[in-house]
Amino acid sequence: MSVYKVLITDAEYPDLSDEQRLLEEAGCQVSIAQCRSPEEVILAARDAFALMVQYAPITSDVIHALPNLKLISRAGVGVDSVDLDAAKEKGVWVANVPDYGVHEVASHAAAMILSLLRHVCFLDRKVREGVWHYLSTGEIHRISSLTLGVVGLGRIGRTLASMMVHVFGRVIGYDPYLPANAWPEGVDRVDLRDLFMKSNVVSLHLPLTKETSNMVNREFLALMPVGSYLVNTARGGLVNMEDLIYFLDNGHLAGVALDVLPKEPPVAGDPIIHHPKIIITPHVAWYSEESEKELRYKWAMNVVAFLKNGRPLYPVVMPVERSS
Helix, strand or coil: CCCEEEEECCCCCCCCHHHHHHHHHCCEEEEECCCCCHHHHHHHHCCCCEEEECCCCECHHHHHHCCCCCEEEECCCCCCCECHHHHHHHCCEEECCCCCCHHHHHHHHHHHHHHHHCCHHHHHHHHHCCCCCCCCCCCCCCHHHCEEEEECCCHHHHHHHHHHCCCCCEEEEECCCCCHHHCCCCEEECCHHHHHHHCCEEEECCCCCCCCCCCECHHHHHHCCCCEEEEECCCHHHECHHHHHHHHHCCCEEEEEECCCCCCCCCCCCCCCCCCCEEECCCCCCCCHHHHHHHHHHHHHHHHHHHHHCCCCCEEECCCCCCC
C-alpha cells in the first residue's frame, strides 16, 4: 500500500487524533506542525502530497517549493490565505469546507443585529457603570419599521435573509452572481449603492478577494443613513477600519458588531477594543460543538476522497488540464 505524506500545517484544536485516524486508515503518513510563515510551511512540508491548512499562509513560494504537492485542504470556507492562481498553474487542487457552519454564522449575525438594534450590550455596559435608565444609550426603534441589507447571498447570507424577513419591515440583498431562481423569497434585489443607502443595518457575507478587499470604505459608509449599523461575520479585510472608526466617532454610525478583524487577535492598543460603539466577538460565529465536528471531519475527508476518487469533496481550484 502506498504511503501518502500529509502535513497539517497548523491547527488551534488541542487534539487531532480524529483527523489522524481518518488519514492513516486511507494510507497517509501524517505530520503536524504549527506554521506561521511560508518559510515554516516549506520546511515542515518537504515532500508532502497534501497540506491541511487552518491559518498558515500558502503562498506562491510555498506551492512552487513543494514538488510533490497535489492538494491543499482548507479548514473553513475562505481560501484567501492560499494563492489560488499559483495552485491552478502548478496543478494543485484546492478544497475547502463551505457548508459546515451555515446556521451558526447566520444565527451569530442575527444575534449581533438584534443586540445592536435593541442596545443589549450597550445597555449592559451602562448598568455596570451604575446607570439605570431606558434612555441611557439613546433612542431605540421598532425593528419591524427598519430595513436590513444583506451583502452576499451565498449559503449564509440566504439563511440570514430568510430568518430576518419575519423580523424586519424590509430585507434587501445584493449578489451579482446569484441567479433569479435561487433568490430568497421576500428579499428585494438591489444594487450595492442602493443597499447601503436604504439599509438601517448592513450585514456582510462575502469572501475576501482582490475585488472585495476594503470594499466597505468611506465611500460606502457615507451612503448609509445616519444612525445605522454594520455587522461583519465574514472577513475582516472587507472593511477599512480607519474609515469605520471615523464614521463611528463622528456619529454617522450608531454601532458596529464584528466577529472578524483584519488582524486577529487585535494588538493591545487597537482603538476598536475599547470603542464604546463596537461589539466584538473572537471569530466565533462559525462555532458550535456540532459544526466543529463536521468541519474537522470534512477537512480530512477532502484528502481521503482525493485518494479514493481523484478529487476532493469540495474543490475550489481544479488544475489546468495540459494538452500533450
